[in-house]
Structures are given as structure tokens and as C-alpha cells.
């Protein structure tokens with residue numbers, strides 16, 4: 001963000017809405033999203049699902065809420081979740097994975113943010129009365145604490161193979177997944193096709209003040225929608241803030 005000649009590089013989340021965006025918000029078509037009567041949100045969710053090559057999408061308030069809703073929609077309380085040891089979900093989300101979702105995180109170290117499929121396989125222990133049931137593998141693309149490193153389609157494919165072999169789901173915290181797609185020179189669908197579901201953020205680098213999207217199957221999103229309500233994140237008025245992003249995407 002640029003203010004008074006200074007460029008603020010602390011984070012891509014400090015971007016503010018432009019005048020054009022604020023003007024577009026004033027003219028956004030409104031409705032109540034809880035009743036699914038918000039034309040702008042409905043369009044945004046449909047467009048997201050199409051762009052990501054998945055069945056459905058859900059608008060939530062933040063990346064943290066997107067991760068929490070997704071964790072809960074993918075698992076049952078008490079299950080084990082394999083994730084990268086420097087991941088945002090493990091470090092910066094106030095332990096919601098355990099405190100709210102009731103899950104047992106199993107962090108694995110990696111060199112550059114991409115989980116090693118062999119290490120993941122080794123971490124999936126056999127069924128045993130003493131062990132929590134593993135049910136989910138999480139990846140982060142791009143990887144924040146590893147400095148924006150990217151995970152390529154072939155690495156995701158390898159993780160998918162392990163997940164499928166053991167009946168686990170694969171989830172992607174794709175807060176900046178479009179950055180990964182640009183860096184790799186691929187369509188974003190090449191990064192989404194191997195994961196069961198994912199989230200990405202509108203609020204990072206796009207000047208959008210709020211909003212993330214959770215994307216996946218109808219069944220997964222149906223559960224996520226109810227969980228969003230449970231977490232107090234159902235909001236009928238987000239669309240006014242997001243309208244400009246929608247317009248920008250259409251171009």
C-alpha cells in the first residue's frame with residue numbers, strides 16, 4: 001500500500017479500498033445472504049466455484065474463519081490433522097484447530113513449505129485403539145512463513161496419492177493461491193484439482209477490505225455453510241464490500 005509517498009510492505013493485508021471500489025459498494029445490489037437472497041454473493045460464489053473447478057463456494061469473513069470452517073467440515077472432533085509445522089493454521093490462528101474444532105494437529109517439518117509425501121505417509125499410523133484417527137492433510141500455497149514459496153501441481157499430485165491410499169482428505173489453505181498460479185505460470189485449476197477443497201482470500205493484495213472463499217463439493221460447502229452460522233459468520237451485507245472485486249474479476 002502507498003501512503004504519502006511511503007510504500008507499506010509490512011503485509012499485503014494492509015491494502016485499503018480504492019475510491020472506485022467505495023463508489024461501486026454504494027451501488028451494489030443487496031440482499032440477505034442467510035436467506036440466499038443476495039444476488040452479488042450468489043454470483044461471487046458461483047463464479048468462484050467455476051474458476052476453481054469445484055462444485056460450490058461459500059463466502060466467509062476472513063481467512064482464519066475459512067480455515068476453521070473447512071477444518072470442521074472436513075473432520076469429526078478428536079481426529080488427527082497432518083499439517084506443515086510452519087503453517088498459518090498452526091502458528092497464527094489462536095489454536096482454533098484444537099480450541100474450537102477439537103482436532104489433534106500433527107505438524108511435520110519441511111524444507112520449503114511443501115510437505116514431503118513420504119513423511120506424510122510415515123505419519124499416518126495404522127489403526128490402533130491408542131491413536132486418534134487421521135482424517136485430513138493440510139497444505140499451504142503459497143506458504144507464508146516460508147517466504148511465499150509455492151507448491152507445484154506434481155507435488156500436490158503426490159500428496160493426493162498418499163491421501164487417497166489412506167482414505168484421508170486433502171485441504172489447501174490457498175490464501176494466496178492466485179499468486180502461486182502466476183508464479184508457476186499455470187491456470188489456478190492445476191493447483192485446485194488435486195485437493196478436495198480449499199480456501200483463498202480476497203483481502204490480500206486486492207484492496208478488498210474483507211472476505212475469503214471456501215470452495216469444494218456441494219456436500220462439503222453445505223456443512224461449511226451451517227458451520228459458518230455456528231461461528232457467527234453469517235452476514236447479509238458483505239456483498240457491498242465485495243462488489244468491486246466481482247466487477248474486477250468479470251473483466
Ligand SMILES: Cc1ncc(COP(=O)(O)O)c(C=O)c1O
Nearest residue numbers: 062063064065088140144173175
Ligand atoms: C496463509 C494464510 N492463511 C490464512 C490467513 C488468515 O487470513 P485472515 O487474516 O483473513 O484471517 C493468512 C493471513 O495472513 C495467511 O497468510
